[in-house]
Amino acid sequence: MSLRFPPSPNSRHGTFRIRVYPCPSVVKNSGSPTIPVPRPHLYLLAALLVALGISQFSDRIDPYFLDVIIGIGINIILAVSLNLVNGYTGQFSLGHAGFMSVGAYLAAAVSLFLGPKILGEAGGTALQQGLMFLAALVAGGLGAAFAGLIVGVPSLRLKGDYLALVTLGFGEIIRVVFQNVEFLGGALGLNGIPAYTTIFWVLAFVALSVFVVTCLVHSTYGRGFLATHDDEIASESVGLNTTRYKIVAFVIGAFFAGTAGGLYGHFKMTITPTGFDFTKSIEIVVMVILGGMGNTLGVILAAILLTLLPELLRPIAEYRMIIYSLMLIILMLVRPQGLFNFKFGKAKL
């Protein structure tokens, strides 16, 4: 469509020209790609290599800065995975911290209880430790995914507020359970978890979670998540099993929350049940909303911003949380569609 007004002096056709809907034969086949990221694996591989590269220099990075980066990375994993559920699929889950705690406890238990048996007293080589940690993370993720399945199957028939309440309840139940299981340290939590979490592992799992969510959403199958979000009845009527879509989103989301929990536990070296209460869930939900629901890049930026903000406000100690909260309120008032809700390039979503 082109609209020229006032007429340009060069225009041969007089005043102005309006062409609204070009006839289809005129429109060139744009040949726009089916798969927006042509070789997504290359990006994943590149990200892993970059992570490996950075981890080589991690000794030279300021430890405080490194801690912040790791914190950001863990939050990105949490936000990106929750975005699959709350953003793309349109289900309102408030239980992400619950899944995170399942993963954190399970991964920590694997490292604490199985680790010494497998690696021996000496602790094994770096490679053995790495593999051990990977196994612990995967175990944590799978455990959380299983929890997601158990919670999701009955509760995903519910919508909106009801689902939010059920997932909120789940998070609280999990917390109380961990508080009362002596084997897992009770209210004191687990201590002395080996500090396996490095910048490499965090960046690798950030890359993996972004890869999985992006690849899924940019496929014919994955468009079903967005369709479920838009209109469940219409989705069913074009043959989508919306219940299954919701469960898949929930389980994948829980898996990555679990791995994020595992990374968190091996980063802080200690976990307590209260560290995963519902304020943590809310924090992740805020990242998703602030980033713009169903917008991976926006959610990543929001996760970075919301992790950095409390750190940047550290100098004004006691006013920190007040300013943080105020900023959230202002941001929501000014940009309810999400701070970073923009589309880049050709409309791909």
Next chain:
Amino acid sequence: MAAPLLQLDKATIRFGGLTAVNSVDFTVGEDELVGLIGPNGAGKTTVFNLMTGVYQPTDGTITFNGTPIAGLRVNEIVDLGIARTFQNIRLFGSLSVFDNVRVACNLHRATSPIQALIRGKSFRADEAAITKRAEELLDIFNLRRFRDAPSKSLPYGEQRRLEIVRCLATKPKLLLLDEPAAGMNPTEKIELVRLIQQVQKQFNLSILLVEHSMKVVMGVCQRIAVLDYGVKIAEGNPAQIQSDKKVIEAYLGEDHQTALSHH
């Protein structure tokens, strides 16, 4: 005669004390274009919802292509080959026109969801085939020009068309159209009649049309069934229905015999 494609046998549904659809016998044959009409609240949409699995019949059976559809999920019935449109258009508003059609192609996707992560050769071939098919469908209905526009930004008539295209992407044997002419002006209605006939011919399917507009129903249907208060009161070709006393009384009131002949 071969068994009909869709058969309602004494289909009944009660909501508490209200019998919304009462013992309706009704068939749609292969390649047939059937109309279902009736005054407001006659139970037309309820019959639709029975056929698509939204409601389960209290009594009676519904068979499609030899399969009883009782107890099947809505999406499973779509898989059998019944597709429907909605009275108040239900597109996926935030998705593009192309994606609206693409989502409906999921039913005939050749690769598993895991392939979306592996992205092997078969996945890319499958995605390319789906893209081609969706674009072809858009071409047929002259919607290709809107390919990447959000579907909710389309003009009303085009949204109706897109909804039909989306149905066709599921490769149905029977297409149910729920008041497609609602909110259309006379010119658009003529367009619609042409469209319905084109769809039926080009895609070799049966169509069941629920409609208020006499112009559309009489113009396009080979056979018409009339519902009133959940009961089928008449069935026949358009000429028979137009002259049916019971229909005229129930549907148009007593003094409106001219209305039908005036379409």
